[in-house]
Amino acid sequence: MQVTVPSFAKLNLDLRVLHKRPDGYHELRTIFQTISLKDTLSIEFDFAKRTQIDLSSSIDIADNLVVRSARLILEHLKIQAWVRFVLEKQIPMGAGLGGGSSNAAAVLLALPALAGRPVPTAELVRLAESLGSDVPFFFYGGTALGCGRGTELYPLPDQPPRWAVVVSSGIHVSTAEAYRALNRTVTDSLTSPTQSPILREFQTIAWMLDGSGLEQLPLKNDFEEPVAEIHRELAAVVRKLRKLGARPALMTGSGSAVFGVFSAAQDARAAANQFRADTAWVVRFLPRRQYLARWRRALGPAMEASHFVRQ
Ligand code: C5P
Numbered sequence: 001m002q003v004t005v006p007s008f009a010k011l012n013l014d015l016r017v018l019h020k021r022p023d024g025y026h027e028l029r030t031i032f033q034t035i036s037l038k039d040t041l042s043i044e045f046d047f048a049k050r051t052q053i054d055l056s057s058s059i060d061i062a063d064n065l066v067v068r069s070a071r072l073i074l075e076h077l078k079i080q081a082w083v084r085f086v087l088e089k090q091i092p093m094g095a096g097l098g099g100g101s102s103n104a105a106a107v108l109l110a111l112p113a114l115a116g117r118p119v120p121t122a123e124l125v126r127l128a129e130s131l132g133s134d135v136p137f138f139f140y141g142g143t144a145l146g147c148g149r150g151t152e153l154y155p156l157p158d159q160p161p162r163w164a165v166v167v168s169s170g171i172h173v174s175t176a177e178a179y180r181a182l183n184r185t186v187t188d189s190l191t192s193p194t195q196s197p198i199l200r201e202f203q204t205i206a207w208m209l210d211g212s213g214l215e216q217l218p219l220k221n222d223f224e225e226p227v228a229e230i231h232r233e234l235a236a237v238v239r240k241l242r243k244l245g246a247r248p249a250l251m252t253g254s255g256s257a258v259f260g261v262f263s264a265a266q267d268a269r270a271a272a273n274q275f276r277a278d279t280a281w282v283v284r285f286l287p288r289r290q291y292l293a294r295w296r297r298a299l300g301p302a303m304e305a306s307h308f309v310r311q
Contacts, residue, residue: 001044001045001046001114002042002043002044002045003042003043003110003113003114003298003299004040004041004042004043004298005040005041005042005043005106005109005110005295005298005299006038006039006040006041006106006294006295006298007038007039007040007041007091007099007102007103007105007106007138008034008035008036008037008038008102008138008141008286008291008294009034009035009037009038009091009097009098009099009102009166009283010032010033010034010035010097010098010102010134010137010138010252011032011033011035011097011164011166011252011259012030012031012032012033012096012221012252012253013031013032013033013143013209013214013219013248014029014030014031014202014205014217014219014220014221015028015029015030015031015220015221015222015223015253016028016029016030016198016199016201016202016220016222017179017182017184017222017223018184018196018198018199019184019186020184020186021186022186025133025149026149026179026182026184027147027148027149028146028147028148028149028150029145029146029147029199029202030145030146030150031143031144031145031146031156031205031206031209032137032143032144032145032146032153033142033143033159033285033286034138034141034142034285034286034288034291035164035166035283035284035285035286036283036284036285036286037090037091037097037166037281037283038090038091038102039087039088039089039090039091039099039102039103040087040088040090041066041085041086041087041088041103041106041107041110042085042086042087043083043084043085043107043110043111043114044082044083044084045081045082045083045111045114045115046081046082047079047080047081047082047115048080048081048082049080050080051071051074051080051081051082051083052082052083053067053070053071053083053084053085054083054084054085055067055084055085055086055087056085056086056087057085057086057087057088057089058087058088058089059089059093061087061089061093065100065101065103065104065107065131065132066085066087066103066104066107067085068104068131069103069104069107069108069127069131070083070085070107070111072108072127072130072131073107073108073111073112073119073127074111076119076123076127077111077112077115077117077119079115079117081111081115083111085107087103092168092170092257093172094171094172094173094174094256095168095172095173095252095253095255095256095257096173096223096251096252096253096254096255096256096257097166097168097252097253097257098134098137098138098253100132101131101132101133101134101135101137101138102138104128104131104132104135104138105128105135105136105137105138105139106138108124108127108128108131108135108139109124109139109295109299109303110298110299112124113299113300113303121139124139125139125151128151129149129151133149133150133151134150134253135151136151136153137150137153140153140155140288140291141286141288141291141292142155142156142158142286142287142288142289142291143155143156143157143158143159143209143285143287143288144156145206155288156206156209157209157210158287158288158289159209159214159285159287160263161263161284161285162214162261162262162263162284162285163261163262163263163264163265163267163268163282163283163284163285164246164259164260164261164262164268164282164283164284164285165241165244165246165259165260165262165268165271165272165275165280165281165282165283166252166257166258166259166280166281166283167237167241167257167258167259167260167275167279167280168256168257168258168279168281169233169237169256169279170279171231171233171234171255171256172256173227173231173254173255173256174254175253175254178223178226178227178254178255179254181223181226181227181229181230182222182223182226198222201218201220205217205218205219214247214248214261215247215248215261215263217248219248219250220250221250221251221252221253223251223253223254223255224238224250224251224255227251227254227255227256228251231255231256234251234255234256234258237258237275238250238251238258238260240274240275241258241259241260241271242260244260244270244271244274245260245262245267245271246259246260246261246262246271247260247261248260248261249261265282265284268282269282
């Protein structure tokens, strides 16, 4: 059995880091958005006496989430299989675009479909959380509000068609390091809306995200300042995107990719031309319906058993 599945990237349109939690993770509030930039994952699958997982990729990947996710889901299904992945990477790594997480979600969705063994959503989400905080979002896509570790997700209305220029200069930022740079503590009392201007501002943004005016909103990424302290060139890219008309222009995730949003494709293309071709991508916001339709097309009837398609 063989399938080829798309594995899309995300942007964080806004990202606020609150206090450090007793479990070591940080409480956050974020707005996720899937975009058209994607990796392509081909999967060959067959039942076997002993599990064997091969991966060949267009680039070298050290700690690979594809293989880890495959082992996890096969163990969960209690099956032995021969699985061969071919991963064509387009999404820059260590850039805050969720490429690794998206690949992981793709594997968690595809292997049960290939094995003809649907896994209940709650179990799939639990496995996804164990692989990374951004993984569960990729079961849903579209525009979503992320709370807690980033794994508690609520749908937000689709944005009108928008384009973004994503600029990634190849700087690799470690997520754990970025959180450390923020220096939040367990006792930072940022969780009460009455005490926290951060939460009040975030709430306003979430309420106003009805598609009318992304460009008017005070969108922010709390990682941008500390990461730009270490990698000074990032601030210059944000400034350049703003100057070229992007609203907003900010960093995604814990960096280092930066993006600028445009409401017309030709403006995005013109802006992208001002950057080195191999560092800038013009992408489209990908609404949830389209995101899930791409999955359904790839996985066919096996996907219909899943609750995700009913979004
Ligand atoms: O969950 P993920 O593997 O992406 O997290 C990588 C690291 O980032 C964690 O080990 C943790 O140090 C940090 N992190 C955090 N709070 C979050 C998400 C990640 O402190 N909400």
